[in-house]
Amino acid sequence: MTNTDIALLVIELQFGNKEALGKLYQHFHVAMRKYAVLRVKDSMIADDLVQNVWAKVAKRVTKLNDVSLFKSWLYRALRWEIVDWYRASSKEVPLHSDMPEKAIEVVFSEPLSPLKHLLTLPTNERDVAELFYLNDLNIQEISLVTNVPLGTVKSRLHRARSLLKQRISKTEYGYEE
Numbered sequence: 001m002t003n004t005d006i007a008l009l010v011i012e013l014q015f016g017n018k019e020a021l022g023k024l025y026q027h028f029h030v031a032m033r034k035y036a037v038l039r040v041k042d043s044m045i046a047d048d049l050v051q052n053v054w055a056k057v058a059k060r061v062t063k064l065n066d067v068s069l070f071k072s073w074l075y076r077a078l079r080w081e082i083v084d085w086y087r088a089s090s091k092e093v094p095l096h097s098d099m100p101e102k103a104i105e106v107v108f109s110e111p112l113s114p115l116k117h118l119l120t121l122p123t124n125e126r127d128v129a130e131l132f133y134l135n136d137l138n139i140q141e142i143s144l145v146t147n148v149p150l151g152t153v154k155s156r157l158h159r160a161r162s163l164l165k166q167r168i169s170k171t172e173y174g175y176e177e
Contacts, residue, residue, distance in 0.1 A: 001027050003068065010067040013058075021058055028071075029054075031135045032078055038119070038130060039082045049085055053078045071137065072144035079145060117167045118160075125160035128153055 006027070012020035029050065036046035056077060064073055118129055131137045131145060139157070143150045 003071075006070055007067040010061065010064065010070045014062050014064070014067075021054075024057075024070075025054055028074060032074070035075065035130065035135055036078060036082060038134075040085065045085070049081045050078065053081050056081075069141075069144065072141035075131065075135065075137065075141070075145045076147075117164050120167065121160055121163055125156050125163065128156040129160035129164070132157055 006024070009020040009024050013024065032050045032053070033043075033046055036049050037043050040046050040049065053074070057074065064070060118126065118133070121129060127146060128142055131142045132139070137145065139150060139153050142157075143153045146153065148156075
């Protein structure tokens, strides 16, 4: 689905077309679920959080003035939903993933090999890399989701790529560049 298709569906949704919500849900649900699972480490809680976001989207979409920002608006809402869940459950936001590799493989339906390296990145770089590589957000959208300047997103993504390259070459080939 192109950005234009998404924008048109958002406009339809703003005018009350509930089928548009279903199409948007089908397009974004899996990626949002993956994003949430990596944050909360529990697929059932992740499902609940994603559903909460969609319920809020259905109610608040008319307040979105620039429909081209829908994707970043959606992920920002999910990010805040996760933060609220951690606050309500009095849990500390984890810095690194302790999620078993098999559980992640089940969620992502693919072998973990490159993903396991992504999970070892420092939090800031990991967040940016996940949004870029796993959720297909561009740099401007990531800036809006994370509420950090565009230049900071670029530098974090660059650091993430460098670290990933080092870690992959070290484990795959037995040496470090």
